[in-house]
């Protein structure tokens with residue numbers, strides 16, 4: 019090791035070996051890259067599981083898999099996409115961009131940063147290995163509702179341990195982000211001058227710290243119920259199966275915002291850049307994110323309207339949930355106002371951002387419909403819900419992640435990605451994703467429950483369309499992987515500013531961003547900040 | 555003999571079949587208005603919010619589309635510098651609040667009505683099992699299980715080679731939506747359901763009635779309905795309950811009250827006779843599992 023170190027030290031600068039750089043490295047940019055690559059791999063694995071589901075649902079009758087395996091696919095698909103694809107992608111973007119955006123040389127706690135990433139591959143290996151264990155992987159849904167989730171084999175212990183690890187990783191990542199944002203900002207980068215992406219991550223990090231331990235507690239109680247004869251959730255032993263749902267969703271609803279707030283941040287960076295106009299209502303955007311985060315703690319039981327809550331409880335959770343529409347509406351109106359009287363161009367990041375605004379809003383509408391308790395008695399646990407949360411998670415969170423990837427990719431690699439292919443990727447994704455998820459609204463309204471491997475003939479037409487959309491969308495993502503890969507290898511040289519209208523500290527460093535940036539704090543020029551007028 | 559009497563009881567129902575079908579239809583786009591006062595209220599609420607969302611959507615997306623065509627750099631648009639407008643911000647905070655109040659009002663009214671299970675004329679206990687339903691008519695000996703019909707069950711096996719489209723009743727496809735014994739209910743009667751489960755959580759859902767209610771072990775949930783039109787109404791278990799979650803349908807057969815009374819009387823008599831036979835000390839043989847009355851003693 020020591021000789022290896024000296025051997026490489028004769029270069030103009032410290033050049034670490036592969037292992038030193040990628041396994042033991044603490045550089046925020048490298049760890050950001052690791053998170054993003056990991057997330058892409060998980061996205062493709064989770065996507066493959068979705069294709070198993072959609073292939074089985076292509077037509078009525080069971081053709082490919084038995085119901086046991088189908089249930090494992092729905093369960094593990096969700097866990098992989100939520101904890102393996104979406105969350106690590108946001109952490110990766112945060113790692114790469116937050117220090118660059120606030121003028122910090124690195125994350126506040128670089129060693130911990132390395133650790134919080136390297137937990138993840140082991141956690142997911144453990145989770146995925148359960149599919150090959152006796153009795154198979156978890157099949158009770160990602161929500162792990164007892165008593166069903168405890169009916170399977172002993173593999174649930176591995177699932178629970180994997181969830182513990184993911185939680186530890188998330189909490190460490192969140193602590194790191196909070197410490198970085200609160201302590202490492204360049205002089206003059208006041209809190210209310212920070213880019214919205216940084217704000218959204220600061221608030222998200224607090225949500226993570228607040229709710230990941232709650233999830234850990236809930237799954238630990240599952241573990242002891244299963245293996246140590248406790249009865250937290252076992253009615254026969256004096257426990258309460260509904261209690262699990264309350265604890266789970268106390269985690270689960272803020273988790274929904276953990277997956278969307280950083281997306282709001284990304285979109286709020288991209289739209290001003292390509293509209294060449296400052297973000298409309300900067301402070302309103304910050305307060306909207308903060309109020310959404312607050313509300314997320316008092317709405318959890320809207321996932322449980324049919325468990326038999328007292329009338330007062332149902333009314334409270336209905337009103338609180340409906341309230342979320344107000345700050346969410348403010349955000350959408352502000353994005354549209356940012357475009358208004360702008361000077362717009364439509365490069366791939368902007369296309370994905372505009373797609374986000376439209377399709378996330380559609381998901382928001384169905385969310386509002388789901389908040390109405392009597393109507394939810396019909397919608398609940400049907401494909402209407404499946405359509406809803408895929409609109410907010412796929413065309414919401416994942417479209418934002420892709421928008422952010424195209425937006426910052428030239429800064430990361432020093433090369434421009436292929437714009438023509440990027441546009442193809444956007445249009446193919448948008449067309450197929452709507453073919454995939456829009457008909458699911460109809461299926462749900464017509465009465466098709468979710469999480470079923472087979473269905474009545476009446477549901478066959480829209481299921482077939484949905485499956486065609488799924489395969490089209492899945493294949494389009496291979497194009498994405500290719501575009502990113504080829505951009506990493508070469509292409510037209512990117513300028514430092516990259517985009518004509520781009521503002522913010524990240525565009526003041528060279529492209530590709532050198533290994534070490536802002537080793538001396540930058541001077542902050544308010545006119546150079548992303549959101550323009552900081553007085554509002 | 556028992557089997558023959560069971561058939562006569564079922565034959566009483568034949569007249570009502572097909573009066574108002576509420577099965578899902580191919581290419582169906584929207585929720586069923588259902589066959590009860592509450593289900594119609596739920597449908598109206600659904601349509602109200604849907605249209606409000608459509609109007610807001612047209613305004614927001616319309617503004618976006620206008621901006622995208624009008625304010626393009628390629629058309630020579632020069633970006634304005636403003637980033638703030640207090641009036642507009644107040645307007646689009648206050649108006650949504652008012653719209654929400656307008657939605658919450660009818661929703662609250664309907665919810666309060668749906669929660670009121672008092673003054674029911676008939677109580678049915680529903681118990682979810684992996685993977686069938688048990689129905690008990692409280693105050694009688696009528697108590698039976700209802701599970702996926704044989705035709706669907708054969709067809710749904712992995713690579714069965716059987717065509718789901720061939721599973722029909724009276725020309726209507728009933729694949730996975732038919733049971734061996736439907737739940738028979740009277741029309742025009744306030745019926746209270748007490749709903750629970752024996753193993754894992756299930757959810758009892760017939761869209762035409764306008765609601766679903768979770769069936770949870772250790773809990774007894776309540777719901778009610780008053781069906782307006784005779785007919786066959788199909789539904790499914792709505793909460794993931796294991797491998798055969800997709801294969802535990804629900805069929806409600808709604809018949810006029812007089813017909814229902816006749817059916818209940820006859821079925822109750824069969825059940826009572828069966829119980830008496832089982833209770834007879836001389837009978838040494840194991841009791842036969844008759845669908846009509848098997849678990850009467852077990853209660």
Ligand SMILES: [Cu+2]
Pocket residue numbers: 270271274317318320321
């Ligand atoms: Cu929620």
Ligand SMILES: [Cu+2]
Pocket residue numbers: 682683685755756757791792793794795799802
């Ligand atoms: Cu069930």
